[in-house]
Amino acid sequence: MAIPSQLLPYLLAAAAAFLILPAIAEQRGLEEQQQQQQAVVARPRCQDMCGNISIPFPFGMGKPRCFLPGFEVICNTSSSGRPRLFLAYNESGPVQVVSALNHRFTARNVTASFVMKNAVELMDISVAHNEARAYRAVSSACSTNSTHFRAKFQYTNLGDEGPFLLSAMRNVLIGVGSNVESMMMTSTGETGNEMKAYMPSCLSNLMGKLKYATDGNGTCSGLGCCQAALPLNVTEFGVSFMPRLNLLWQTNPCFYGMLVEKSWYNFSVHDLYGRELLYPRGVPVVLEFAIRNLGSCPPEGQQKPQGYACISGNSTCVNTTRGDDYVCKCLEHYDGNPYIIGGCLDIDECKLPDSYPCWNGGICSNRLEGYDCPCKSGMNGKTGHCVENFPLPAKVIVGLAACIVVLVVMVMARQLLTLKRFYEQNGGPVLKGVKNIKIYRRKEMKQITNNYNRVIGEGNFGKVYMGTLENKQQVAIKRSIKVDKNMKAEFTGEVIVQSEMRHKNIARLLGCCLELDVPMLVYEYVSRGSLYDALFGLRRVHIIPVDMRLQIAVGSAEGLTYMHSAGESTIRHGDVKSANILLDENFCPKVSDFGTSRLLAGGKSEKTERVVGDMSYIDPIYMDQGIVTQKSDVYSFGVVLIELITRRPATYSNKRNYVTSFVEAYLDKRVRNLIDNDITSEVDIKLLEMVSGVAMECVKLNPEERLDMKQVEHRLLEIIGQGVQNGQGRNYQADLGPAPDDVALLKSWGE
The missing domain is CATH 2.10.25 (Laminin)
Structure with a gap:
């Protein structure tokens, strides 16, 4: 029987549907089956939801088979609103105790008004991370007048034998208030709510000035809000306060403290004005859970013990830090509940x-x-x-390639001309014949600095980069100030001067790169940074012994002495300060940064209209009259000695109060009051008093009355000798009284 041509398309469509639709239905069935499998989080015939909160096994409610010991939960549907999920209440934990008390500063008495116990309410549960988030009340202390306040606290006991711990990594202690010291308490006393043991604490103190409160990015920096990290393996915890007067009680009566999930709380100055408890429902706190009292994970290949919890395929067992328990996790590329059969799915x-x-x-x-x-x-x-x-098409590629080649040749030609111009401008023809100096090409500098990817210093002088030479020696590359035609001869002379300096207490110049508009100098790398960093900066050394301070002082003096006496023409540094004295791994000092060093004709003096250097250390004669000598370096070194003695950074003021106050203390025989508080030995204090005498000789206003650097070096070596004698048990007597010319010095400073 022939099929009419007009029916043929319909028959083909029907046949296709007959073949394709079952496959589509099968695929949908597989997807629905997978969704159903993914939705299974609890054991069969066990409730797996409380409102919109999932209850994954080992948590459960009702029949004992629906949960593991310690993981029973209660779904409370009697309260208004949506259902609420709680850990099953137990007197020994988990349980939360809420208490309130009235406190009076003057009488130091505390009156408790009520104590209430309730269950721990859960926000959600994650078996993938073995965590549960719970609501936790915010502790508060609200002043009713200048001497009375009413406090509310919540204490949580998770139970020593239970599966829960407070997560130290996921939570933080927060304090909010104008003068609040929040503390985490770990247990209570035997009577009432008396605090028995405390752990972390943090302080927020605005010193009675609300304007000091920081409300930038919501972080807690100690001004209006503070925070502290938590300890490990805590099962009992609460937040309390050290009693502190609230100077702003009329406008900002309340202090708050909370244990809260990290990054959840964002501080706002508006929180300081609250007169009621923050977050009445509570804030989230993260609890870790594990399978306890069943030992640790069994070795691989060994038969699983009775009650082993990681029963899903594609799951694994992981021991916890407590050592006697473990958690279950799905393998990589699997997700779901490892505590139930078939729970971990691809x-x-x-x-x-x-x-x-x-x-x-x-x-x-x-x-x-x-x-x-x-x-x-x-x-x-x-x-x-x-x-x-x-x-x-190949012709397009060839055309583009030809254009690129032409452009590259043009750029390279222009670049070569630019490099040559920079090389000549920066004194290359003169410096190429200087011994002890290697002139690097620009491409070599990129390789040495790994394309300038590590900056180790930055300031008005420019930038300093870390670099590594072919022989693996680490170097510091300084990109100095721009050199124009008028400064070319000056820059070239300074490089030549530095190339001739070879001394263990001077940072050695190894080479330079001149093929840039801003020349670069290559110095040996000194690993511990500057003396300023060791005394006051990011690399601050906690305690610097007196003998180390003396060695640093003597070594620095030796370097400056060498500089002042090296070569046919004498040299002055011009910017002596603790930031320009570098320390190697053995704390051996090296004088550095000769960007302002100058040759002095005949070794006498030079007058300049441009005063260069750090104002906190600069010679008053140099600053006022523009006259610079080697005695200018002596004055600046005296200020560095004061920093070594007092461990207080030099500061600048019109009256030069930093040096003046030190001079006055020395002449009044109370210089030991300014000595670094870390120095407690009487022998060490006397040594620093003797160093104070050397510093006095350095900072005299009349340059002619100052010691020269050689004399400073000898005086410091004598003091070290005194220290050695005292270390062997021999006493010494030093005259710490002011000499007549010292009295004249103090009068001149006062004027």
Whole structure:
């Protein structure tokens, strides 16, 4: 029987539907089955939801088979609003105790008004992270007048034998208030709510000035809000306060303290004005849970013990820090509940492109225990990225290549001319014949500094980069001030001067790069940074012994003495300060930064209209009259000695109060009051008093009355000798009284 041609399309469509629809139905069935499997979080015939909160096994309610010991929960549907989930109440934990008390500062008495116990309410549960978030009340202390306040506290006991711990990594202690010291308490006394043991604490103190409160990015910095990290393995905890007067009680009566999930609380100055408890429902706190009282994970290949909790396929057991318990986790590329049979299911990575991207530009294809990213049709991934199989026409490539070659040649030619111009401008023809100095090419500097990717110093002088030479020696590369034609001879002379300096207490100049508009100098790298850093900065050494201070002082003096006496023409540094004295790994000092050093004709003096250097250390004669001598370096070194003695950074003022106050204390025989408080030995204090005498000789206003650096070095060596004698048990007597010319010095400072 012939089929009419007009019916043929309909018959073909029906046949296709007959073949395709069952496959589609099967695929949908598999997806629905997978969704149902993914939705299973509890044991069969056990309630798995409380309102919108999931209850995954080992948590559960009702029959004992629905939960493991310690994981029983209660779904409270009697309260108004949506159902609420609680850990089952137990007197020995988990339980929360809320108490209130009235406190009076003057009488130091405390009156408790009520104590209430209730269960721990949960916000959500995550078996993937073995965590549960719970609500926790905010502790408060609200002043009713200048001497009375009413406090509310909540104490949580999770039970020593229970499965829960306070997460130290996921929570933080927060204090909010104008003068609040929040403390984490770990247990209570035997009577009432008396605090028995405390752990972390933090202080927020505005010193009675609300304007000091910081409300920038919501972080707690100690001004209006403070925070502290938590200890490990805590099962009992609460937040209390050290009694502190509230100077702002009329406008800001309340202090608050809370244990809260990290990054949840964002501080706002508005919180300081609250007159009621913050967050009445509570704030989230993260609890860790584990399987307890069943030992640790069994060795691989050994039979699983009775009651072993990691029963899902594609799951593993992980021991915790407590040592007698463990947690269960799904293997990589699996997700779900490892505590129930068939709970860990393969992840469809293609539905999570943010977590599992295809970096090569391919199409995601899910597979068991992973995913692939095959390229689209007509593309290949031989180079690691999906690219077209057929490139652009060859003639287009050749044309573009020719254009690129021409452009490259033009750029290179211009670059070479620029490099030559910079080389000549920065004194290259003169410096290429200087011994002890290597002139580096610009491309070599990029290799040495790894393309200038590590800056180790920055200031008005420019930047300092870390670098490594071919022989693995570490160096510091300084990009100095711009050199124009007028300064070319001056810069060249300074490089020559530095190249001739070879002394263990002077940072050695190894080379320079001149093929830049701003020349670069290559120095030996000194690992411990500057003396300023060791005394006051980011690399601050907690305690610097007196003998080390003396060695630093003597070594620095030796370097400056060498500089002042090296070569046919004498040299002055011009910017002596603790930031320009570097320390190697053995704390051996090296004088550095000769950017302001000058040759002095005949070794006498030079007058300049441009005063260069740190104002906190600069010679008053140099500052006022523009006259610079080697005695200018002596004055600045005297200020460095004061810093070593007092461990107080030099500061600048019009009256030069920093040096003046030290001079007055020395002449009044009370200089030991300014000595660093870390120095307690009487022998060490007397040594520093003797160093104070040397500093006095350095900072005299009349340069002619100052010691020279050689004399300073000898005086310091004598003091070290005195220290050695005293270390062997011999006493010494030092005259610490002021000499007549010292009295004249003090009068001149006062004027």
